[in-house]
Amino acid sequence: MDFALDDDAVELGVGLKELLGDLLVPGGLRAAIEDRDARLRLRTALVENGASTVLVPDSLGGLGLGWAAAVACAEELGRAGVPGGVLDAFLIAPAVLGLGTGFESELAEIAAGKLHVVVADERGVVVDGPEADGVLVVEGDEIALYDAGQVEFAVVPTLDEGFPVFRVSQRGSARRRSGFAVGDVATARRFGALATSAALVGAGRHILTMTSQYVATREQFGRPVGSFQGVQHPLVDVSLGLEFAAPVVRAAAWSVDVNLPEQVERVAHAKSAAATAATRAWRTGLQSHGAIGYTYEYDLQIWLKRCLSLGAHHGHPATQRALLRDVARARLAGAALAPRG
């Protein structure tokens, strides 16, 4: 039993955090959100530093790591507020394609940053839409990869300029749909929920950090507002939510890597806990900032909106909750059959 992350996963997360710190100079994040070229430059820089290789097998130019390492990356992408479908393109899509057979060329292209694939979630919603090259879509028990040109995207209204979402409304013929097995759809859903859980923890932690720094310096009544328990204690509750969600996310990722039966419950727990914690983070973060946090000019809105986006995407909390209820009911039914001991 060892909860400590493997060294390569730790290095990956730390490296990505430093890289994002260098890339996102002041104003850089806003530029990437508002300007497509800036967004593509940021994505290219991340690819050049290996962010798209984590889950691609080493034989295809990837690092061949698992989800325990991938969630460390996803957390940093969420913390930095990187716009667009980077979770999909770097982590979720290669993991889903890895379930099928015959996707070697696509996986190699993804690792090299030449193919930007997004994944439709259980609502049939994708991020980036026309900006992507390919879309993975669930069709019944199967998964199919489409070229983006074969898909029609209907804009879904959102507040989050950095996370444009679309309903996949009509399709031409699929580029490829080979080799997916029964159960792969549920597995693919777990990949999406894992990546978004970790990104929510990262985004929530960023909100907590920026809010703590703000209330420590903002003075009213002659002292920092962050010295009042009425301000401090709700922020501690934010910390509690995030700090107790994070190990669940990591344990869920590991359970997926070793393919344990409890991965179903763990991943649903992870997304559910991360979404709840992130919601509390942006809500308290906004309240603690006062009016400045409500402005477009102040950066809090970027993460507030992203928490809304990531919470609903790839494993809406209600669907995770339903999964958890199903597991609990099955356990209860099993216990009712077994003798009480």
Added chain:
Amino acid sequence: MDLRLTPEQDAFLESARAWLAAHTPAGGHAPPGSAEDVAASRAWDRALFDAGWSVLTWPKRYGGRDATPMEWILFEQAYHEAHAPYRLSANGISLLAPTVLEFGTEAQKEEILRPMARGDVLWAQAWSEPEAGSDLAALKSRATPVPGGFRLDGRKTWSSHSASADMAFGLFRTGGQSGRHRALTYILLPLDAPGIAIEPIRRLDRLASFSEITFTNVFVPESAVLGEVGRGWSVAMATTGSERGFSLRSPGRFTAAADRLERLLTPEIVDAFPDLADRVLDVRLDAEAYRLHVLQSVSKIALGTFGPGDASLEKLHWSELEVRLNVLALELLALQPDADADTRIWLESFVAALPGTIWGGTSEIQRNIVAQRVLDLPRSY
């Protein structure tokens, strides 16, 4: 990272389960209310000690096994699965022993640890005073230097199990009141010393499980000091660090309680009252999150990155979870008034859970600690 037990850990867990299955006495979940109960509790500590389970993580020379934190977690898991008795020795083992191991002289370690682990000598804490609760550094009980030792005067209160204990550990003022926490000394004393009066206090369920202790001209020798004179605060904070940390609250306690809670759900209740089933699910998930957080803490301790903020976060989580769990159990039992023979045990468990958010630093104090040490916020008002 690997959350599976190693074959050695698995064997360890099974050996703990086997021993507990063969030796765990029935009942004993409430703090002892009679002399017979105290004797039974001491006998249980003795049985645990003789079989090598009493104080796993202590050094072998003091009666422990030099066990790893993970082995301790596994033993506790088995202990709570077996619903084994409340241990009267817990205060000493969890709060005092880590401090003795860190600050005690060799003579103190030899004298104190083994009898504590065997249930021969029961220890009570003497921290709070009528005017010093959350503001512990305001305490007024004095230790006045006299030839050969100190004279103790003052009052301590909310002292758990002191009516059945043999010894007490606590903080006394050896300097001026204005010195606050810089003028305190950590003192160990026998509760039958002349000048000590113990007045039991009844909990809300009428069980007299804690007391007020009055000291009038009580002599203790110099050897009663743990650590240095005037350094009692930092010595005591090491103790409250263990009190707040995972040493007192193993995850097995909550995962086992969540399992027992889930057994109060019937298919009929789940169908008729889905909100109750949802709350039981939340308790289960929060107990599991606590378990995973503690496993993370074990690895942080190994890496040297476990801080006081982490201990406070854990105390906030488990103490509030335990109250929620027990309130929910009472709600479920009230729905099925004659369905469960364990109602009395749940009532006891409920009463025992309530002060968890108060003792060892209230939830408000814990939140102040997290605010300052984790979030880097200014001192609280």
